[in-house]
Amino acid sequence: MTALRTGLAALAATTALATGALACEITLRSSDTHPEGYPTVAAVEYMGDLLEERSGGRLCIEVYHSAQLGQEADTIEQTQLGVIDMNRVSLGPFNNIIEETKVFSLPFIFRSTEHMHAVVDGEIGDEVLAAFGHHNLVGLAYFDGGSRSFYNSERPIRSIEDMAGLSFRVMQSDVFVDMVDALGANATPMPFGEVYSAIQTGVIDGAENNWPSYESTGHFEVAGYYTLNQHLMVPEVLVMSQASWNRLSAEDQGLIRQAARDAVPHMRELWAAREAASEEIVRAAGVEVIEEIDKTPFIEAMAPVYERHVTSDALRDLVARIQAVE
Numbered sequence: 001m002t003a004l005r006t007g008l009a010a011l012a013a014t015t016a017l018a019t020g021a022l023a024c025e026i027t028l029r030s031s032d033t034h035p036e037g038y039p040t041v042a043a044v045e046y047m048g049d050l051l052e053e054r055s056g057g058r059l060c061i062e063v064y065h066s067a068q069l070g071q072e073a074d075t076i077e078q079t080q081l082g083v084i085d086m087n088r089v090s091l092g093p094f095n096n097i098i099e100e101t102k103v104f105s106l107p108f109i110f111r112s113t114e115h116m117h118a119v120v121d122g123e124i125g126d127e128v129l130a131a132f133g134h135h136n137l138v139g140l141a142y143f144d145g146g147s148r149s150f151y152n153s154e155r156p157i158r159s160i161e162d163m164a165g166l167s168f169r170v171m172q173s174d175v176f177v178d179m180v181d182a183l184g185a186n187a188t189p190m191p192f193g194e195v196y197s198a199i200q201t202g203v204i205d206g207a208e209n210n211w212p213s214y215e216s217t218g219h220f221e222v223a224g225y226y227t228l229n230q231h232l233m234v235p236e237v238l239v240m241s242q243a244s245w246n247r248l249s250a251e252d253q254g255l256i257r258q259a260a261r262d263a264v265p266h267m268r269e270l271w272a273a274r275e276a277a278s279e280e281i282v283r284a285a286g287v288e289v290i291e292e293i294d295k296t297p298f299i300e301a302m303a304p305v306y307e308r309h310v311t312s313d314a315l316r317d318l319v320a321r322i323q324a325v326e
């Protein structure tokens, strides 16, 4: 055993020497629920490459993909505690913890991808990132999460009336529970990793997500009706644990912030390509995609969700400013 270890250590040393790389002094452990190759995972790996290069090999990121470190809600807690250094998550599971994140998770708040980019790239985006600072987290960057639509195993949804009686999994956020209720369906908050078998065994009828997640999880195999109603466009976020952050020098903190920012344009390219590829895979598999859908009744039904969640002057102000962004 000892001989084996010595052998391995020697091998590692040779490899490092051979590539001319210095050993990483600090390796940040980063969590992601998605599998290798998914745009969010690839973007954080790309950020890690930038960081390694710019720090002369001192600062590294190791991405633990495929929920190896746990489901999102749990990994958020672990990140707040400093057990996990970095985390790429949807904003949805932050809604019940950080009030400001709700405004980007409201149904139909963004008019288009361009509108969403203008908002998150601007001062409103910075303000919401800053809010993480009050919760033992450091907000680093926003990634794309496409638009989310409903899918189910029972029937094609062609109008809001078709939602009645169906049960849908949502992310663990009260905003999404109220959203599904307001559409006349039943909401079941559940971790992402449990959705496939829950649909397969009939515990729920379906869920809602973007093209890449619908495809990569295989949910399309068990829920073959996908309605492009596009009720949500929740950005994803890359955060660091405040505890891990505090251990770094100001210079290293600066390198990390910059590398995160510089990964964003690359992530957006990866995202657009994957959206198209996933759509093709799903369509080729024979999923019934319902494209002709009047969104107006869906939008109108969301009034109580806004009333229930946009409850303070600060949140009302944020919503008004988002809507005013061109």
Ligand code: GTR
Binding pocket: 033, 072, 088, 089, 090, 092, 145, 171, 191, 192, 209, 210, 213, 236
């Ligand atoms: C995906 C998102 C994940 C996770 C998942 C979910 O689109 O990228 O971070 O939030 O949805 O529905 O739980």
